[in-house]
Amino acid sequence: MSRHIVWDWNGTLLDDLRIVLDAVNLSMGALGLDPIDEVAYRDHFTRPVRSFYDSLLGRLVTDDEWVRLNQGFHDHYFVLSPAARLAPDAREALSSVERRGWGQSLLSMSPQSSLESVVESAGIAHQFEAIDGLSGATGGTKALHLEEHLSGMGVDAGITVLVGDTPDDAAAARHVGASVILYDGGSHHLPALEEVGAPIAHTLVEAVDLAGTL
Numbered sequence: 001m002s003r004h005i006v007w008d009w010n011g012t013l014l015d016d017l018r019i020v021l022d023a024v025n026l027s028m029g030a031l032g033l034d035p036i037d038e039v040a041y042r043d044h045f046t047r048p049v050r051s052f053y054d055s056l057l058g059r060l061v062t063d064d065e066w067v068r069l070n071q072g073f074h075d076h077y078f079v080l081s082p083a084a085r086l087a088p089d090a091r092e093a094l095s096s097v098e099r100r101g102w103g104q105s106l107l108s109m110s111p112q113s114s115l116e117s118v119v120e121s122a123g124i125a126h127q128f129e130a131i132d133g134l135s136g137a138t139g140g141t142k143a144l145h146l147e148e149h150l151s152g153m154g155v156d157a158g159i160t161v162l163v164g165d166t167p168d169d170a171a172a173a174r175h176v177g178a179s180v181i182l183y184d185g186g187s188h189h190l191p192a193l194e195e196v197g198a199p200i201a202h203t204l205v206e207a208v209d210l211a212g213t214l
Contacts (some may be wrong), residue, residue: 003153003211005097006163009108011186016084023080027072045187047141047168050091079112093204094127105130107149109142129153143170161211170196179214181207
């Protein structure tokens with residue numbers, strides 16, 4: 001059966017957890033907040049991202065704090081992001097999809113204005129039917145974004161498999177009626193992914209193989 005793979009970018013195809021953590025800590029430091037480590041990040045990360053900071057700080061962040069944290073994160077992230085590299089088997093996984101004759105596209109919660117150049121610089125932009133980031137406010141959830149992504153390509157959700165690293169990816173896939181495979185290499189601890197009840201892949205090549213069984 002034909003498949004269409006929708007790849008998540010941050011934490012999935014792009015191995016950028018260290019960069020994300022540095023950007024979070026720089027934005028928090030500007031507000032006088034203590035830095036966190038990778039364990040704490042994975043313990044608390046969720047979408048919408050404002051809820052991540054609520055969980056991390058143990059209180060509701062103010063509107064002003066949220067604006068400064070969100071803008072500060074993106075400012076620092078895109079300065080640091082050139083140091084991020086693709087996941088170890090990302091190129092192999094993309095080639096595996098091509099060999100199977102499936103379609104594939106990229107859907108990110110990063111701003112579109114920065115996403116395209118980053119993907120292009122990685123040398124893989126030509127492998128995607130579409131590369132969609134956000135053109136509006138950042139920090140939300142992926143469900144409606146995925147709906148628009150599939151509609152824009154005219155791809156049936158019934159043949160679609162979303163590969164991502166967060167429970168929000170699973171929620172988005174279920175919202176549109178697509179399948180999902182969660183990648184254990186990004187922003188969450190494995191037990192948090194297991195609670196979702198979706199298939200889990202420990203490599204991206206494994207994710208492609210699993211997609212063929214769904």
